[in-house]
Amino acid sequence: xxxxxxxxxxxxxxxxxxxxxxxxxxxxxxxxxxxxxxxxxxxxxxxxxxxxxxxxxxxxxxxxxxxxxxxxxxxxxxxxxxxxxxxxxxxxxxxxxxxxxxxxxxxxxxxxxxxxxxxxxxxxxxxxxxxxxxxxxxxxxxxxxxxxxxxxxxxxxxxxxxxxxxxxxxxxxxxxxxxxxxxxxxxxxxxxxxxxxxxxxxxxxxxxxxxxxxxxxxxxxxxxxxxxxxxxxxxxxxxxxxxxxxxxxxxxxxxxxxxxxxxxxxxxxxxxxxxxxxxxxxxxxxxxxxxxxxxxxxxxxxxxxxxxxxxxxxxxxxxxxxxxxxxxxxxxxxxxxxxxxxxxxxxxxxxxxxxxxxxxxxxxxxxxxxxx
Ligand SMILES: Cc1ncc(COP(=O)(O)O)c(C=O)c1O
Numbered sequence: 001x002x003x004x005x006x007x008x009x010x011x012x013x014x015x016x017x018x019x020x021x022x023x024x025x026x027x028x029x030x031x032x033x034x035x036x037x038x039x040x041x042x043x044x045x046x047x048x049x050x051x052x053x054x055x056x057x058x059x060x061x062x063x064x065x066x067x068x069x070x071x072x073x074x075x076x077x078x079x080x081x082x083x084x085x086x087x088x089x090x091x092x093x094x095x096x097x098x099x100x101x102x103x104x105x106x107x108x109x110x111x112x113x114x115x116x117x118x119x120x121x122x123x124x125x126x127x128x129x130x131x132x133x134x135x136x137x138x139x140x141x142x143x144x145x146x147x148x149x150x151x152x153x154x155x156x157x158x159x160x161x162x163x164x165x166x167x168x169x170x171x172x173x174x175x176x177x178x179x180x181x182x183x184x185x186x187x188x189x190x191x192x193x194x195x196x197x198x199x200x201x202x203x204x205x206x207x208x209x210x211x212x213x214x215x216x217x218x219x220x221x222x223x224x225x226x227x228x229x230x231x232x233x234x235x236x237x238x239x240x241x242x243x244x245x246x247x248x249x250x251x252x253x254x255x256x257x258x259x260x261x262x263x264x265x266x267x268x269x270x271x272x273x274x275x276x277x278x279x280x281x282x283x284x285x286x287x288x289x290x291x292x293x294x295x296x297x298x299x300x301x302x303x304x305x306x307x308x309x310x311x312x313x314x315x316x317x318x319x320x321x322x323x324x325x326x327x328x329x330x331x332x333x334x335x336x337x338x339x340x341x342x343x344x345x346x347x348x349x350x351x352x353x354x355x356x357x358x359x360x361x362x363x364x365x366x367x368x369x370x371x372x
Contacts, residue, residue, distance in 0.1 A: 002028060004261065006301070009355045011331055016269045017287035019346040020333075021361065023353045025263035026055070026246065030062060032259050033244050036230045044068050044087060044219055046242030047078060049340045050264075051365030052349070055245065056081040068219070068240045069365070072099050076372055077365035079107045087113045087219060089176060089240070091141065091149060093121045097128055102372050104134045115141040115176045117151040119160055122170065129169030137173030138164050139219060142204065144197035146181040153204035161208055161215075174217035174236065177201045182225050187257045194221070194228035202234065223247075224255050248339035249299050250292060262335045264343065266298065267350075268316075270330040277319055279326045283334055284314035289341035298334040 004025055014020065037043045044066040047056060056067065056078055066085045069075050075088050092100055092114050104112050116122045116138045129136055140161045143150030151157045164172040179197045184190035198220070205215045216236065221229045223241040230239055243251055247260035268283040288298050290311070300306050303320055310317040336342040343349070344366040351359045364370065 002261070005355075006265065006333055007355045008267065008333075008352050008357065010357055011267060013357055014267050014350055016267050016331070017283045018267045019287075019343060019349040019363075020265050020267050020357075021246070021349045021351050022263050022265070023351055023358075025261050026058075029244055029247055029260045029263055030059065033226075033241065034062060036227060037239055038230060040064055041066075042230070042237065042239050044085075044238040044240045045245060046070070046089070046222070046240050047074050047365060049242045049246050049343065051077065051343055051363050052361045053077055053081040053364055054351075054359075054361040056083060059245075066238060068242070071365070071368070072096065072103065072372055073367045073370045074365040075103060075112075076370045079103075079110050084109060085111045085113075087115075087139070087176075087240075089115050089139075089178070089219070091115055091117055091121065092125055097121065097125050099372050100125065100136055101128050101132045101134055104129075104136055105132065106372065111137070113137040113139060113173045115139045115149075116160070116164075117141040117143075117149055119163060122160070122163055123167065126167035126169045130167075132169075135169045135171055137171045139173045139176035139217075140164070142175055142177045142201055144177050144179045144181075144200055146179060148178075148180065150177070153200055153207075157204065158208060158211065161213055162211075165213060172214055172216075174215045174219070175201050175205055177218065177220045178240075179221060179225050183254055184224075185254055185256065187227070190224065190255075191228045194225040197225075198229065198232060205236065223251055223258065223260075227257065243340060246339045246343070248337060248342075249335045250296055250337040262339070264336065264339050264349065266334045266336060266342070268332050268334055270326050270328050270332070271315075272328060273323055273326060274317070275323075277321065277323050278309070278317050279320065279323050280315050280317045281332060281334075282314060283316040284312050286313045287342075287345055288334070288336050289338040289345070291341060292337040296337040298336055300332055300334055302332060 246264040272280040
């Protein structure tokens with residue numbers, strides 16, 4: 001695996017806690033994603049990890065034309081960056097139904113797709129879309145065992161998919177499956193579990209097609225299941241990892257077979273040395289995702305034995321043997337445990353190239369809404 005130095009020469013311009021993106025590492029992650037996919041046209045990466053127009057444009061330059069998102073702000077960010085094929089992998093309800101109409105009206109040259117797993121919002125979507133003279137493709141969201149959203153294959157699922165054909169303003173787009181439950185560290189165990197999900201989805205696709213229904217695509221998976229889905233040869237399969245563009249420490253530990261390196265880190269500064277064996281840095285949970293346990297929220301590669309003992313909104317207290325070596329103002333680089341919600345906590349990121357801060361990338365898709 002390539003060794004990177006993660007040095008930043010001109011840190012004085014970085015307001016801490018600052019999200020920093022090491023451009024060479026991100027480029028290597030993107031190359032690895034392309035290598036694993038084998039064919040760029042199979043990719044539909046999820047932008048939830050970065051939410052940045054600049055990163056989307058880099059992916060477009062690499063030939064990645066299909067993209068995935070979870071919110072309308074992300075969808076708008078993608079469309080403004082020039083993406084023409086956008087999957088909003090989220091079930092539309094409430095005001096999002098009208099927002100979908102506004103989105104397709106505004107971005108006429110964008111193929112816009114959403115997911116659905118229940119008849120009621122689909123009927124509502126159909127009536128507002130058709131009244132506006134617009135249409136949208138829907139993917140049937142399959143529950144492969146995560147039990148977060150989706151519907152199990154069967155009679156109700158097939159009736160719902162039939163509705164996608166029958167209702168005005170709706171077109172059948174295929175099947176969506178996110179198997180976030182497949183977190184097996186052992187690759188062979190993961191392969192078995194992911195293949196079971198694939199059998200479920202492709203078997204259901206075959207059944208729908210035998211009923212004369214069109215299933216143009218199956219969008220499947222995240223970063224952990226990506227190597228397994230990528231090994232499947234199927235004309236309809238689209239691969240939708242997200243985290244691997246930046247990658248993070250918790251996925252690195254969970255999936256040791258993956259060849260990605262955390263590209264997004266946080267520059268933090270020591271603000272206090274409250275006791276003999278502790279230092280406090282300006283890295284609270286308003287700057288890094290707090291969904292992992294406090295011990296897994298961030299790690300410090302230069303302080304492998306530092307033990308996080310308290311985190312508040314703007315403070316992180318670390319216990320370490322050599323606390324004496326630190327003084328307020330000293331800088332450290334932290335690797336986030338979970339990068340996707342971490343990037344959402346920053347308005348922009350500092351881009352590091354050749355050890356220098358070269359530009360700033362806005363995290364525009366982090367908001368709940370932009371203009372639609
Ligand atoms: C629906 C959906 N698709 C794709 C992804 C990307 O998965 P990962 O973060 O494992 O790359 C996610 C992540 O949460 C997701 O929720």
